[in-house]
Amino acid sequence: MDLNASIQYLKFVGPKRAKAFSKIGIEKIKDLLFYFPSKHLDRSTILSTVKAVQHLRNGYEGEVTVIGRVTDKEIIRYGKKQLLKVFFSDNTGSFECVWFQGIPYFKDVFNPGNYFAISAKPTITKYGHLQFVHPDFDRISDKESNDFLNTGKIIPFYRIPKELRSINLGDLGLRRIVAQAVSDFADSVKETLPQNIIKDYDLLPLNLALKNIHFPESLENLERARYRFKFEELFYFEILVALRKQQLKIQKKTNLYKTNTELLKNFLKLLPFELTQAQLKVLHEIRLDMESDRPMNRLLQGDVGSGKTVVALISMLIAAGSGYQAALMAPTEILADQHYKKISGLLKPLGIEVALLIGGQKKKERERFLDDIKSGKAKIIIGTHAIIEDNVEFDKLGLVVIDEQHRFGVLQRSQLINKGLNPDILIMTATPIPRTLSMTLYGDLDVSVIDEMPANRKPVKTVLRGESKLKDIYNFIRQKVKEGYQAFLVYPLIEDSEKLDLKAAIAQYELIKKEHLNDLRVALIHGRMKWQEKEEVMLSFARKEFDVLISTTVIEVGIDIPDANIIVINDAFRFGLSQLHQLRGRVGRSDKQAYCILITKDEFAVKVNQFDYNFDYLSPTQIEKHKTLIRLNAMTKTNNGFELSEIDLKLRGPGDLFGTKQSGLPEFKHADIAEDVDILYSARSAAFNIVKTDMHLKEKEHAVIKEVLKETYSKHISLSQIG
Incomplete structure (x- = not known):
């Protein structure tokens, strides 16, 4: 068999399982080799039951992982509610896991004698038991459990889609099939990077990278394998960019300008x-x-x-x-x-x-x-x-x-x-x-x-206020209107509930017009209007026929209204950072002091104003957990769009910033542009140096690049002609 042989001929697969694999795009043995683990379980993160209890008593508040064997389980009913308790033990003691939801599913997952790696933030019950509530878990085999505890083996875990689960293929079965494929075929894989690049950038050869991404000998080797695949992905993307740039340099144009x-x-x-x-x-x-x-x-x-x-x-x-x-x-x-x-x-x-x-x-x-x-x-x-x-x-x-x-x-x-x-x-x-x-x-x-604003511009003052301050804010608008100011009041719009949000905006318009700002001239603009209607409202606002414009996010697009120097953004937590900055850009278009007031719930406003988003001290988990706090806090701290864009990249990742399909930004499988900056610079340098000296990739050592581009990136090459 070679790498292009059907997966059905692998041990433990066969025609029925091969059919299920083909539904998720794995048809050949080569496809399986490149079906990488979604995570690994490493012995260095594992604690025994006794150690976990000691950690807790010493004030540790983070997550831990404990491996245990299921000894028993029971459903406990209290009133109309119920909970599931599963009991585990290792060779140092026992612990328990509790589920309040999904009980019919979880009670079938955990059976006496099975081994599981349990990960979560533990607590100690009033009876002194170590307890995990709704933890993450991964089933491992008896043998893996022993290997794990005795030799420090690193275990891979793979994404198992419903197509594989439908043929009763779980973690253990899939690991066994992949292990067989890696053992028999990893050394047959053809190298996809030039040897001088592998040497100059100290990369693992492809066969070793494959072995260590699946079943790493050490954490260091796992990191080196990940680095290799990130580098390769970015390298080929930058080769396409470099080819495009070089191509543009040699083009001639017929449009010859002589500046008048x-x-x-x-x-x-x-x-x-x-x-x-x-x-x-x-x-x-x-x-x-x-x-x-x-x-x-x-x-x-x-x-x-x-x-x-x-x-x-x-x-x-x-x-x-x-x-x-x-x-x-x-x-x-x-x-x-x-x-x-x-x-x-x-x-x-x-x-x-x-x-x-x-x-x-x-x-x-x-x-x-x-x-x-x-x-x-x-x-x-x-x-x-x-x-x-x-x-x-x-x-x-x-x-x-x-x-x-x-x-x-x-x-x-x-x-x-x-x-x-x-x-x-x-x-x-x-x-x-x-x-x-x-x-x-x-x-x-x-x-x-x-990178410079017009000389007469003052930075927009941005503040965050709780909903209880709305009355004061309306009084502030009223006062500023006497000084010639105009104001935007913005309400969020979410596609899934456009009709509801539109209704809410219209309801707010009626309420503000009749009650809160009944002494001012108030207008409404929203996305359901025809563009001519929207423009008429905006032009009337620009002519100062209205003092206040209530709007959904349609005002994001840039019309300059010099006297519109207050923008109140309601439910600010529902907007992205880039969108908030764009909305703030609607004011401050003159030499007057402009104000951006972000509104959120009172208790949340207090949290935001107290929060420090220093990324050097925040873990990825904390960043994920506190995204909204970071976003709103950043808005009050800086007006610099480039600073905010860096924060937004850390919070959302590149795909969400631009929308991959529209921007032409690839969906990287391995690399993360926000995190892997150094790898990107190295890969870019390597790619540009090659294209600069050998644009047509004619040199013998670059033949492998040409081959990979032809096989894997032909579609990208045609798009790179467009840019």
Whole structure:
């Protein structure tokens, strides 16, 4: 048999079990070798019953693991309720486990004579018994129990889906099958990394890594095996990024720009403010890119309100002044329409035509814009994904600007890019991106950062208050309205209960309008409105026809309302950190002091204000447990979006930050970008050095890379052409 043989020929498998394995994607012996344990049980974490009691008496409050044999079990009834007690013993004493829920299931799991590893936070009962309530548990065999206690063996545990459980395959059975496969076939696996990389980075060869990820000889070897698989995963991802970047470097473009400095000077005179040094630095980088003979591929990062849109507009003017068209793709219709109104108003004195393409336009207006785009009369085109529809033809598309790009899929971006001939690409995001994530998501791009806010801006004052303070907050709003302020009152919206939340927002609107702020002019905006209705409300608010705007999270998207300088976010614990920061960015757009007031339950507000989220002292379990406390506390401590993005990455992980499908971010099986920063840097360095010297991977030692890319990453290669 070889690695590609059916799993059914392995000892203890057979055709029936092979069918169940195939349902979870394990068909060949090779598939089974790469079905890795979800965790390992290590002797160093095991205590005897006596030791566990001693630990408790000495004040230890953490989790412990004890191995014991089931001696008895009983269901105890008290009133209408009942509990299950299971009794265990080891060679030093006895302990008990208690379940108050799931009793029909648990009573069948634990049978006298079976051995289990029990993990939880123990207590000592008033009778002096060691007790675990609803613990984690793993069944182990009699032999494993003896090996474990006598030799310090490390036992793997695998995820066992329902398909395997349906054929009565549990932990013991699966371990036995995997052990057989590893013993017979691990040395037959073909190496997937070049030998010089294995040597230079002190990695375990693949066969040893496989043996030690399943049945490690020591904790050190287990860590080395994990490191090897993390490194390999990140290495191949960075090879794709490096190939993409190298490919961009050798491309030539037909769009040759000669910056019309007179046009730019005239435009800058129209602006009611001066550009910051950070904006000027970024514009210099963009101009050099656009005037070069290679396509620009640049990411523009800047915090909320830092002035990215004006930088993008000047970039579009460089294209327009050289006889080319520029397209700006925005994530929502209301934002695209706002960009259009603002930009067309600014550019009218310069005689530059601007077109708008969004859903819900009148047919006559849309056809006029389509003609202007095709003829080249419209130099700047603004829209949503409507821009990428087949009937949209450009005359000479030279620059593509994508706003909040993570909201667009990889293929959507490619459709717009393909409407030009190697156009320059400028990607903008107001979501500050942690450095590691930026390297991973945008490693093929050059990065510009606007790290300075306009000179007249004051940092937004952010406070957390309990619900009992709402009356005082309404009085504060009332007072500030007399000084010319306007306020947002935001209510959370959760997709699963959109109708309920909408109802709640409308109910709050009626209550606030009639009772709490009946002397002020109050308006309502929510996601169920058509974009034209939403825009009308926002524009009325901007014209100061209302003092207070009650809203769901639709105001996240950026319209500047200089006098809206108070935002009250109700049930703040229901929002993510990035979303809270985006909402806070709706205020503080002028030289007035702005306020962000986070509302939560009284007792929770006290906890948050007392909490210290120093990650150096918090364990992963504590971080998981206190996510909400950390999030809200961080909001009150810093206005820096990049600091908050690093915290958010630690709390949520990269997949949840951007949504893997939309962002193009891979779902790593082994590596964690938030935790494995050093491995990422090493893998990136190795990958970029190889591609720099051997882009086509022709050298003999790089043949293995070519083979792995072809076999495993062919789909990623096609997507990496898009970027």
